[in-house]
Amino acid sequence: MFLSVFDVFKIGVGPSSSHTMGPMSAAGRFLAELKRLDRPRAVGARPASIVATMHGSLAFTGVGHGTGRAVILGLCGQLPASVDPDQMDAMIAEVEATGEVRPEGHPAYRFRPAVDLIFDMKTPLPGHPNGMEFVARDQGGQVVYRQRYFSVGGGFVLSADELAAGPSADPRLVDVPFPFENAQTMLSMAEQSGLSIAQMKRANEERQMSRLELDRGLDAIWAAMNGCILRGMEQDGTLPGGLKVHRRAKKLHEQLQASQRQNMPSPTAANDWLCLYAMAVNEENAAGGRVVTAPTNGAAGVVPAVLKYTEQFLPGMGRSQIHDFLLTAAAVGGLIKHNASISGAEVGCQGEVGSASAMAAAAICAVMGGTPRQVENAAEIALEHHLGMTCDPVKGLVQIPCIERNAFGAVKAITAASLALRGDGEHVVSLDACVETMRQTGLDMSERYKETSLAGLAANVTVC
Secondary structure (H helix, E strand, O other): OOOOHHHHOOEEEOOOHHHHHHHHHHHHHHHHHHHHOOHHHHHOOOOOEEEEEEEOHHHHOHHHHOHHHHHHHHHOOOOOOOOOHHHHHHHHHHHHHHOEEOOOOOOOEEOOHHHHEEEEOOOOOOOOOOEEEEEEEOOOOOEEEEEEEEEEEOOEEEEHHHHHHOHHHOHHHOOOOOOOOOHHHHHHHHHHHOOOHHHHHHHHHOOOOOHHHHHHHHHHHHHHHHHHHHHHOOOOOEOOOOOOOEOOHHHHHHHHHHHHHOOOOOOOHHHHHHHHHHHHHHHHHHOOOEEEOOOOOOOOOHHHHHHHHHHHHOOOOOHHHHHHHHHHHHHHHHHHHHHOOOOHHHHOHHHOHHHHHHHHHHHHHHHOOOOHHHHHHHHHHHHHOOOOOOEOOHHHOOOOOHHHHHHHHHHHHHHHHHHHHOOOOOOOOOHHHHHHHHHHHHHHOOHHHEOOOOOOHHHHOOOO
């Protein structure tokens, strides 16, 4: 099994990888397929208008997650990795004013957001909670092209046919030296090869690209993560969406800096810095800023916070160790996605913050000298203590409880790594068993607790 580090960590925009980045990418994919389509030329019909319908969780929490905005931007030809967050409002306003989208290389298509962007809360699409359908019609109203897509978490998008085909349809599952599909196989390969998890992951990646390309890509991921932390610590004010959530990272940063200047050490200082970094990222995400899926946007703060914390407090932490950190985290994230899910709409927040915490725990354990078995143990401990966690965002916004939850996910990651490093790698519950438990728990969990904002805090917190 091969899932690239650049699939697990994608540079994009907030507030949600599945509800923002996924729909934006799906809209772009629809445009690309529309452009390649031969049928309109064969029958003399040309696409003139587009209708986009969101189903399931995308319909229930789409407004709070910015799904509609993402679809509009995607139909304008924008992509999550390259769209300018400072220009998004202007692009959306132009579409709303003109009733058209004008993607580069295409004719103008009629698209009136108030009419042609539909949130259907009554008709879920079979296969996955995050379903959407795009339809192109000609001037006479006849359907020229129709396609369904599913945003399956972490910014990944599959067509209906690809979803039905399952993971075996992915050509990247072959032709790598260490094709581990589960943690047990990963440990066996590590023992037989004498390599670390990061070294095996690197060997797999270098089958697809050069070492220089890989290292530059890892540098870019960390630069984007670190840049998000720094921006988050500089911003203040109130987050958009109507909950009136105040940004706290800037004030917390100023307090910690003041304590340092006054030489007033606190027994919670390290923990405070860790929480600061996680909250800075997720406040940026909630504001629609540039973030990195890790493995999702809702959980984007955990891995960067632990990496920044490690860089700050672990002597000798340099470029090579940062690369190993990211590669180890991506290996664990790939296993979880392959064998369960990282989608809050599918398994709840255990699949988002729980997976992120497991990834971060494994990564810091590895760079602190942990053996592959200790690394696997760290990931299992972190994930185990997120099992059953629901996804119940208040008002459909990635703010409450998401921002603080990332801070706690980072704290759990550090604790899990510490416990694993104090042990010898032997433990009763395997990571594979924990991942399977998470999958089964997600199946048993009521849809009301899986990113629909119909229960939990979303139902009990009064929004004025």
